[in-house]
Amino acid sequence: MAEQQSVEAPAEAPAPASEWRPTLLAYLCNWCSYAGANLAGASRMPYDASIRVIRVPCSGRVDPLMIYKAFERGADGVLVGGCHLGDCHYAEGNYACQGRMALVKAMLAAAGIDEKRFRLEWISASEGSIFQAVVNEMSEQLRELGPFGLE
């Protein structure tokens, strides 16, 4: 889990239009992580503009294929966000997700994809600052790695 950062912490990168911007696709569960992202927004916690969110009801909905597909189509990184273990709105969906994402990690490693391009995080509805920190950290890592497929 990323370190908690203060609200004033690094804003989005001062990116000149010409600079390459990674595409970070995030699957966020409706009840915790998506609400956490909303809290970051409502609290005006700035973060990197590379993230694009697809809302899912539960992290348990995330199918490994949804992650492979994202990389195949050109995403540079994928983030999956769910409720903390034990807090799932549907009781156990995040456990199902956890098991599956372990498989995804192994598959990505086998395919030679840098492990930093994929991340599973439990972010609660009250952890806007953690959401901010995770997005910033991951975007930074993706910038260092460069566009996916060229490594």
Added chain:
Amino acid sequence: MPRVGVFICQCGTNIAKTVDTAKVAAEAGKLPFVAHSDTYVYMCSSAGQQKIEDAIREHKLDSIVVSACTPQMHQKTFEGCADRAGLNRYMSTLANIREQCSYVHKDGELATQKALELTAMAVAKAARDEPLFQSEAPINRKALIVGGGVAGIQAALDIAEAGYEVVVVEKSPSIGGRMSQFDKTFPTLDCSACILTPKMVEAYQNPNIRLLTYSEVAEIGGFVGNFNVKIRKRARSVDEVKCTGCGTCWEKCPQKKIPSEYDEQLGPRTAIYVPFPQAVPLVPVIDREHCTKFLKDRCGLCQKVCPADAVDYTQEDEIIEDTFGAVVVATGFDVWDHTDYGEYGAGKIPDVVSGIQFERMLNLSGPTHGKVLRPSDGKEAKTVVFVQCAGSRDDQHGYSYCSKVCCMYTAKHAILLREKCPDAEAYVFYIDIRATGKGYEEFIRDAQRKYGAQYIRGRVSRMFQHGDKVRVFGVDTLGGGQVKIDADLVVLATAIEPRDDAKALSQLLGIGCDNNGFFNEAHPKLAPVDTMSAGIYIAGAAQFARDIPDTVAMASATAAKVVGLFSKEKLLSEPSVATCDLNLCSGCMACHVTCPYDAIEMTEYNDRAARLTRMVASVNENLCHGCGACSGTCRSGAMTLRAFTDNQIEAQIEALCEFVPAK
């Protein structure tokens, strides 16, 4: 080709300050499927909503995308626009360009680009939206209550009061539960029977309530509104209609030394018996495991003496089938068995008793008729040591949790002891005193100051038989040093634990248990009496250690839930539920294992023009909560979650990646 309308909200300046909404609207207009795009200062205002409704009609839109704030705020608002304009209300998608865009990105160019991409993703999803419908199910307005203790009785009375039928299933021969065993109740020292028995009788006499005692739930199927339940009514060997409760049979029964469950093994009962004099119904049962008639086919005295000809040795278990709309589970608690505790004598010292045994001793109708007598020799106990947290807050023995009620009932025991024999000494070993209810702290102080109970902060390390006394070694962590007391009687405040059959019942009902074996509530704060199974509620100590006020409050809460459910005309299911493509399903049932709601079952499917019958997964839409864990698990892509289909998610990925520059 579906026609999608796009509406970009400016949210005053909340969005428009950073996002160039006119540009997004213009660019969105060029996207595939988009038949109309527009921007407005407040889409959620009535003028904004009217704009959307007019556009749906004018441009013959099939679905709409509103790029605005979070769907958690205004999803329902814009669903209403679709509905009023004649679309299926679920043909509406929100793109969150406020909380997740304009609020967090200061660079206008980046934010505008992101808003466009999010809009494009939403369009890709919306173009693949299909109308959703909620399935309807009728409600059977009859409630089943499992457990006839104070929680079950309270819930039954409240539901019956609202005009609905209730069936109470109680395992033992009488309702009343644990509370009927108590002598007095803290912190008011009301006589427990005096406040409980009127409720028991009220439940018995209420025409809406049917009591099935000496009965158990054998099977349960179905779902909220329509639970199909089989209840096993065990053979009582006494005709409930004929019996007058006169008592001749149990007075004459020659088997007089069976340890009484009601008196916690301290006193005897007969083979044909009522657990206690105020039992409801006042109809005895024959304990077939101890009755001479059943063991050796002799005796038969009870039948001979019964003036009502009610004793019937040929009675058999009866299975009662019924359908219920809701279930309240109020099965209560057990107390921890201290024979596990070697340091406390492993149950081998006769004068070491549990709190509930002491409770029976204090009771006038109990085994010692209200006198505090030593089980070993029947002499009056003058020095009594109370040990709190026996099996609670203890990782080595018993449970790590606090049993919540022991501080209070130990204080009550100490008070009652001193009231009954003013020359007796009461020592209480405690770790902390937890007295958090109304009047509780004052009650503890009364025990200490008014009644002179001596509170010693520390644990008891061990106890053993020493002559005719029980020698207790403990530590006084406030005064310092070891404490040695030769006690006549030791009372262990044994932990509250789940019923031994709680796990089996939880599996029967499809509700989970926590690590300790108590039933799981749906949410620890916001849904404390709901379970993960819709229509099944929990009350009282079956959920966790509870005192009587909490238990009664929970019971009334479950009743409110049941009555709320029954007041609906019909049940509407979640619109976004899972559905299975039977042609793709391989019948592996991985979905069934993943489903937290037991909503997926295996059914037969006649494939290949009925030449092949195979097993496939089928979703019960009334049980499905729409989490999508099944579709995430499905290996063959057969399981789909409506409104979040693979197709829709892939379309969003593709729409996004259209914007990724070529590498």
